[in-house]
Amino acid sequence: MILASALAAGLGLLVAAVGHGTGSPVVTMFVAIVAGVSLGSCTGIRDDVTPGRSGVRALFEPASMSAVQSVILTLAVALSRCVALPPPSLWIILFLATFSGALMGRILSTLCGSVAAAVLWLPLLLVPQVIFGGLLFPFYPTQPFAVDARSGKVEVMPPALAPRTAISWPLQIGGGLVVSRWALEAYAALVYERDLANPAALREATAVNAAVPVLFGDDIAHPLWLHVRARSLGEPTTVPRLRGGSAYYLVVLLVFAGVEAAALLAIRQSREPRSAA
Numbered sequence: 001m002i003l004a005s006a007l008a009a010g011l012g013l014l015v016a017a018v019g020h021g022t023g024s025p026v027v028t029m030f031v032a033i034v035a036g037v038s039l040g041s042c043t044g045i046r047d048d049v050t051p052g053r054s055g056v057r058a059l060f061e062p063a064s065m066s067a068v069q070s071v072i073l074t075l076a077v078a079l080s081r082c083v084a085l086p087p088p089s090l091w092i093i094l095f096l097a098t099f100s101g102a103l104m105g106r107i108l109s110t111l112c113g114s115v116a117a118a119v120l121w122l123p124l125l126l127v128p129q130v131i132f133g134g135l136l137f138p139f140y141p142t143q144p145f146a147v148d149a150r151s152g153k154v155e156v157m158p159p160a161l162a163p164r165t166a167i168s169w170p171l172q173i174g175g176g177l178v179v180s181r182w183a184l185e186a187y188a189a190l191v192y193e194r195d196l197a198n199p200a201a202l203r204e205a206t207a208v209n210a211a212v213p214v215l216f217g218d219d220i221a222h223p224l225w226l227h228v229r230a231r232s233l234g235e236p237t238t239v240p241r242l243r244g245g246s247a248y249y250l251v252v253l254l255v256f257a258g259v260e261a262a263a264l265l266a267i268r269q270s271r272e273p274r275s276a277a
Contacts (some may be wrong), residue, residue: 025083092250138166216243
């Protein structure tokens, strides 16, 4: 636990540095999510096929370790000062991502039967978390916009420069199978559903809209753009109440953890030595 916490603290410093350096809440959260999944996967690897070790303990150990690691990462994100989402919401997302990573690592070590073999296969779990995480390319169409810091005017990215949507089925399937993508969009959904009368919440929602289109994007992007545009022009406007679908995303993250937990218990039971009749 001490080593796992030290690793989390080291990556937490990196997350905070990214936040200070980029000022981007999306990039900061993406780095924190990938760090959580990576931490969970690495610290979850161990010789787990031990006769007599109960299935409850096999789940409790990665859960408790993930809880501590996600607290450290949450503090790092808060210290970055570019993410305005409340720490409890951040912790839920980072815990579910880290716990899923820990279960993936535990499943891998159980299948491989040794730590050395599991480490060799670990990149196959972690690299897709970056590629399909939703930051390199969007999974749904988006029209990014931002507010110019000097003029205060809304600038919309021309369609020709907007990032191309991943429409091929291999990329869509890949995005559906990685927890980092769902965790990042869960963060965006929670950002959209905040009270946008709060200037910090509105700034974060605008920044997120420029990089993370979510499953309910059509119900979010247009009213958010109309509100921000009206504010920039000094026109009367009503603060929109956006539906980001955060409950949907949190359920998906819970399903990830549940399926992995069930798979781990099933694999453990199939590999444990059976007593002679």
